[in-house]
Amino acid sequence: MTNGTIHDHKLPQLQQATDTKIMAAAFEDYFRNQYPSRGLKVNDCQISRLQHRPGKECNITYRLSGHDRDRRSYDQWIFAKMSANGENHKAVLKEKPLQWPGCDFWKPVSAWQEMNMELHAFPYDVKMPYLGQLLEPEFVKRQIEERLPNFGLSREWTCREVTCHKIKYMPTRRCVLRYEFVVAGAVNQQRQIVFYSKTYNSANSRYVYDVLSAVCASPACNNGVLNIPAPIANLDTANTLWQQAWQGTKFGSVMRERGWVSLPHSGFMPKIAAMLAALHQVEIPHVPLAGGPAPAKAIENAYGDADDIAAFLPEKQAVLTAAAKTLAELAPEIANHSTVATIHGSFKVAQLLCREAELALVDFDSISRGDPLYDVAEFFASILYLIVSDGIPAPPIRESLESFWAEYQQRVSWHCDRRRLAWYLVAFLLGKMHSSLKRSEVKALANMPLAFDLIAEWLEVAKRKA
Template structure:
């Protein structure tokens, strides 16, 4: 078993979903129930040859429901126990449901046509990579198998070792040799992409000195990682010349053959962690707001950045609203009214650089430096979208359960006030509309992430969106 999989922390607590009935996907009543899915996974997942595990818990992780009304992608985290050693770790699995009768079983048979375990390192092979639960007509994929991310197994199997000399060069001069290497998943979205923490233990053969190196690896479904690599290179050069009021995570390399981007570990501490730790949020939020304002008014150098129109933004809002309306039907009238008000009130404006996915876990602080990570969504669009997105994630307490609602709201307001002190005054006029839309999207994200007490949190986010409209 890979050391990267030997997670000893306590498993996440299971929580009820309360899904609405759906005639196209009647299986969701069971698929959203952690206890019933635990029983089904115990019955239908087959351990890989020579291995034996006990599945202790099942926790819904991320649900993408009614994608084009044709299917649902349901991610779960299973807590495994290896009886012979007593080791415990978390194992990701994905269930695929299809509205069309027989579609899931046909896909399962197609996936069995070639050996799905091919290319997966033995250390990562826990169960048979592909399974089928007839009771639900559900295809099951066991991480790291992913029919759309076929390079993932290669990356986990050591395909990036030729980059290790480049990584070791970051250390002080010496005869450095890698003594241990591990990879651990930090984020995985089925069929879309995976992020892995790559840790190297190194020793200087001359002095015996030991060092630990960390970087992050992102495996993409398509070639978008190459664009992100070029963007980070361009922005990084401007940061080094002192031309920006912000920093970005440094790229190490892009492997086109693997569709994989390698990044240095961001220095400092994530803003999300600082907010969780209960310190006075004023300082970190003000510094962050000034950096976001600087980014939104930058010219991003020579990087080729696509434009995102208002129509694209409104389509994203409508997709999020559709999910919220489906998950909480009693909120549908309110959500439709919010969506209509945002669509009617916003106008196309001069585009500026926006992060596109700005939230507290995508911002790191190291002293007075603010480092942005996860810049895959950078586009040219309405810059106020970034400030609204951050406001919505903080006010909506996404990942901030320990923060009181009043405290979170005050922190979000403080961030916004500092931001608007450093951007053109005219931008503030459309902030309420953007915040309303962002809060609907946050409500959708809360459901997709299956956060604890998601029905209540979704309702609170929708109520906050209404308040933003006045």
């Protein structure tokens, strides 16, 4: 994820903190002092999230795996907070909890003075204090048995065994777990079921559950075009959505293995366009949808991203400010349309799963009622930015996007304004550039001039007179 050579004179330990080989050994030494009776060994250290604000702070989520002196394995997320000169750590550590539900032997909060880090051990998370109970097998068993019909099982079945696997953690925001459980019925019947659990830092899980239930009941989800893993239940007290498992692989991983240059002839782009068009035409009048993102929010984000990018690339301040200003000037024209639809709100490569030739769509956290071209533009950005992030040649990327655009237009009844698409696209590209910089993505940093070329190109499209 990172190049291990981030320099920030206000955070002198940052270069070491982003080198996973060095940190594996450093964590092992630290654990030797913190947990002397455990004999913890670190076999692997990965960085799953990194957010750097130059001169101010850096938050790093590490995923560590290893074993103790008795060869018992562990798999743990450690959220490390670094701030300039360690300013915020001392006050927090004065009130640190000594124990936390689900933390087992891990100290919920600890200070690593040599690394200028405040460490939070999963599941310690003040924004999601209910995470710990989701790691307790007995709690999960009870929740399953209370909802057996939701799994297509009668009340006669009994949950015998639950295994939890950690999938993804975004500290203070969301956590995804995978459960495998075994149920026993009459006459020695036994079944194994797999499902996913997504925990939120708010009651948004109930909204997503209600909306997804309605979408999955619509005809669009019964013709093979729009595959969505159906919701199973919502645990209101834990802000947690349970959802069926769709046995597939991340679409991005599939295409990286095949080679992104093969995308134009893969047959996937028309399918993705058909999927999105189908979602946009789903009507669920009995479930109130949240309002979609407004152009004003995109402008606010664009100015914010421009300033944040300039913190990394001060020589580009004028270009970035001009781009954001142009978006603001064009906003009244862009907002002058009447097309409103059910939108995903975060439609991009990362939200697609693939199983041979089949595709499925996940992560409906932002489903709402808004401009359908918002979704189209975000997907465009996720494909187009591969030129920067992965160094993919531009021709197959552009060919793929035009194939998607043509198919999508054929499947919807409304006019698809390319200027409006370009306007959103520039805003999304600025966001992706900022993300690459704060995460120190090696290839993207090397290809950043290409990102500025894309911004200039699509700004020209947005400025064209109708």
